[in-house]
Amino acid sequence: MRTNKDRLVRISVVGEIAPAKMRSPYSVTTEGTVRVIPVLGGITYNVKVGDSAYGWAGDHVEPGVSVMARRKEEEIPLMTLSCIGNEVIVMSGDAKGSRGFVTGKHGGVNHVLVHFEEEVLGKLMVGDKILIKAWGQGLKLLDHPDVKVMNIDPDLFEKLGIQEKNGKIHVPVVAKIPAHMMGSGIGASSSASTDYDIMASNPEDLGVADLKLGDIVAIQDHDNSYGVGKYRKGAVSIGVVVHSACVSAGHGPGVVVIMTGDESKILPEEVERANISDYLVR
Template sequence: METNKSRLVMQSVQGKIHSPSALHLYRVNRDGVAEVLPATGGITYNVKIGDSCMQWIGDHIEPGVSIRNETKGENDALMLLSCIGNEAKVITGDAKGAKGYVTGMHGGIDHVLLYFKDEDLDKMAINDTILVKAYGQGLKIAGHEDVTCMNIDPVLFENLGIKESKEGVLEVPVVTEIPAYLMGSGIGSTTAFSGDYDIMTGDLEANKQFGIDKLRFGDLVMLRDCDNTYGRQYLKGSVSIGVVVHSDCIKSGHGPGVTVIMSSKTSKIKGVLNKDSNIANYLNIK
């Protein structure tokens, strides 16, 4: 496929490792029970891209490193311009010079999520500054003007192995398909070019039926009848492709977060089931 990759701008954005915060001591689960749990932020040492996102005793757990910028406009740019697969580099602290990748953007808390090797994580500390080479917003596929791309590094995009059928449909490898009625928190957002929205996991039967119980951080999923070309909405026949970026949640209307990378108002995208469709494999993360 031909894209406009050579015309896209690569630009620096940066943030600091953001400490976990506890504005409320308890989190109330979908059964009305208050729980004390780890949640967003910081350096999460033992939760990684490629791991199950469903097994953890926590809420909205973010794998690896979570960064943000405390100046709102600058953090908005960090969230908007960062793309999954972008190179990230530590520029202060004991891990200075270490390189990793953007693995997702988490709306609400407004964190950009990053992968780094274990030996680099051990050298990092809260408030270390990390620079991201933001590259990818504005990506377009020649001959597919009805497909909107977003939030993905062009090099990673090329590595996904997307094929074009004789009918002109883009065939994208995904681990499962999710129906629109299971998409929850984040519906109605004005743009899908920043952040994520959640697969609801309150129905255990649906979790098994659609393979949600087996999802991993970094998995590619197809969202059926989900339009993300501008904001997030239900639209019959539309298709979106996204990446799982944070863990399952205990709250009603929440679950694994999905950052969208492609969307079409028509069925010009098709999901092709492939259990290995995970960004860890495409980025050669071990």
């Protein structure tokens, strides 16, 4: 597909590795029980892109490394301009010079999620400075002006197996998510700087028990052109699963939207595997 890739601005955005965060010592589940479990932020050593989105003794687990803005004025560009697949460089500490890539972003707490190889994780420290070579916002499909693309590195976009056939954009996905299954995050002002959650307390019953971090999914009847989760019959949004399932009501695996438009233009095709880790992890 023809794009304006050669006209996109590549710009630095910066942050630092965020500490682990908990709003309370306790997480209250949808069953009314209380659990003491990890929640947000930090360096997560044993959960990474490609792993299951379910089954962890945690809540909103962010795979790999969570990056936050060091100063308030850096937060909007960090969250908005960072795109899945962007190159990341450690700029301080024992792992200085090490490289990784963006796997997602998590609204509310405003974390950009980054994958580093295992040998790098052991050298990282909370507070280490992180530089992201942000590239991708403003990407257009020149022959499909009604389809909006966002939050995706152009080089990664070209690797996802997306094909143009008979005027339609065929996208490999692992699941099609009905509109009524989407929850927390709906109504946010910008789909270019946040995620929203699949509400699936019983994933086996809803057919999403096999979802993995990094999976590509389709959300049916949701238009994310100018905000998050606008219900519109016949719309479709394509997204990437970025954080784990959650224990609280209205929450679940988070999805960052990378494409949105009408089903007359975008045709999701279910396949056994469609995960960004296949194109980015060594």
